[in-house]
Amino acid sequence: GAVVSQHPSWVICKSGTSVKIECRSLDFQATTMFWYRQFPKQSLMLMATSNEGSKATYEQGVEKDKFLINHASLTLSTLTVTSAHPEDSSFYICSATSASYPNEQFFGPGTRLTVL
């Protein structure tokens, strides 16, 4: 149980285009979802926290207009990188918690974004 999926697993796009990444909880209702980014050989940095039906809370330094997060249902959150640039190339990982296990995050497999 507690499986989280991400789609796509990798994506290549041209500079200036927008890319949407989906994060789904497959067998539980995710009351809270988190989005992280990870640069090569670095740790995970939290970008934002989203609760179902509410606006996301962004970490300091993360542009909310560039990284649009939608958590419209208890099983799906999306991260849209708008007007992507090469510096946005990174590994994006989502995680989700449930009401039953609020202090344990279940991680998705990650999405590799490459912006040309």
Added chain:
Amino acid sequence: AQSVTQPDIHITVSEGASLELRCNYSYGATPYLFWYVQSPGQGLQLLLKYFSGDTLVQGIKGFEAEFKRSQSSFNLRKPSVHWSDAAEYFCAVGANTGTASKLTFGTGTRLQVTL
């Protein structure tokens, strides 16, 4: 604010040797502590976690960790390393609030296993 320090960026051990990865945390109360493993290009896999109770925690793949409040540490150990253990290991701390809280990760320790 919570923080995590993993002092060792890179560790190399021989297959069959014992392993200890260090983790020190900073948090005002009793934290929730986690160890994750990440293979290249993959997501995170939870090895073990500490919330409360017995300070020696057993995890998957033969790993264990010990919570030492006096030293603010949560070191990961394995008595005999296998070549398949080569990966990146992250220690993380979360707030003990009873509700969903964000995790703060350490910078990671890359484990290399020699045959």
